[in-house]
Amino acid sequence: MxxxxxxxxxxxxxxxxxxxxxxxxxxxxxxxxxxTFVVVNGENIAGGLGITPKLxxxxxxxxxxxxxxxxxxxxxxxxxxxxxxGKPIVRPANYLATQPGRGWTVVEKDGVRLAVVSLSGxxxxxxxxVAFLEVESVLRELEGKADHVLVDMHAxxxxxxxxxxWHLDGRVTAVVGTHTHVPTADARVxxxxxxxxxxxxxxxPRGGVLGVKKEQSIQSLRTHMNVRYETSDEDPWINAVVxxxxxxxxxxxxxxxVLAPWRPAPQAAGRS
Ligand code: FE2
Numbered sequence: 001m002x003x004x005x006x007x008x009x010x011x012x013x014x015x016x017x018x019x020x021x022x023x024x025x026x027x028x029x030x031x032x033x034x035x036t037f038v039v040v041n042g043e044n045i046a047g048g049l050g051i052t053p054k055l056x057x058x059x060x061x062x063x064x065x066x067x068x069x070x071x072x073x074x075x076x077x078x079x080x081x082x083x084x085x086g087k088p089i090v091r092p093a094n095y096l097a098t099q100p101g102r103g104w105t106v107v108e109k110d111g112v113r114l115a116v117v118s119l120s121g122x123x124x125x126x127x128x129x130v131a132f133l134e135v136e137s138v139l140r141e142l143e144g145k146a147d148h149v150l151v152d153m154h155a156x157x158x159x160x161x162x163x164x165x166w167h168l169d170g171r172v173t174a175v176v177g178t179h180t181h182v183p184t185a186d187a188r189v190x191x192x193x194x195x196x197x198x199x200x201x202x203x204x205p206r207g208g209v210l211g212v213k214k215e216q217s218i219q220s221l222r223t224h225m226n227v228r229y230e231t232s233d234e235d236p237w238i239n240a241v242v243x244x245x246x247x248x249x250x251x252x253x254x255x256x257x258v259l260a261p262w263r264p265a266p267q268a269a270g271r272s
Contacts (some may be wrong), residue, residue: 121155207234
């Protein structure tokens with residue numbers, strides 16, 4: 001295997017502003033961290049809910065190597081055929097076998113094969129199979145197919161994500177948590193050599209509530225009435241991690257957080 005790769009993983013990309021934040025910052029981040037692979041969670045990119053083929057193509061054309069999803073995978077019907085088109089986009093592996101898409105993909109660069117696996121938590125999220133059992137089948141399928149393995153554990157509860165980190169420690173390169181949109185301060189390499197973080201956070205408007213306009217969220221919480229949510233356009237940030245892989249297959253040397261604002265020219269920020 002060639003020199004150890006570096007992976008940049010960006011947390012849930014929220015809306016058009018999140019997409020522009022990622023693509024706006026990506027060139028300098030790739031240079032700064034000398035990244036080999038870029039992986040993002042894209043399930044909130046279409047106006048906050050779901051993803052479309054056009055947006056997925058835009059990410060892939062902009063330097064993203066693989067896209068992970070989660071509970072909003074099927075929000076946009078037009079994405080369904082795309083999920084089975086062979087593109088590097090994955091929905092949780094522990095969904096029902098009858099649901100469209102696949103749970104892992106392998107992307108190759110500079111002679112290194114990176115497997116990207118999506119899992120959904122089972123607590124407070126609808127996933128047909130148990131993540132802790134299904135991941136064993138995935139790892140069996142990946143035997144001999146990948147030099148490094150990145151697992152996106154898309155889950156509501158911190159406990160479930162921490163447990164998955166321990167469950168896979170020493171067997172995969174990294175377990176990164178997504179879905180709750182708030183970055184946690186526990187990034188570390190576990191004793192067995194697996195890079196871990198409970199939640200990478202969100203790439204998009206930090207000036208809202210998990211990506212939506214704060215006034216609308218507060219109104220809903222104050223009035224208990226239905227409120228139409230729109231994505232916020234305030235204070236875009238990228239929340240990501242950089243994982244330095246080991247020369248030993250499926251192990252990591254280091255993980256560090258990348259939490260940075262995007263300050264574009266006004267016309268670039270304002271576009272929809
Ligand atoms: Fe989610």
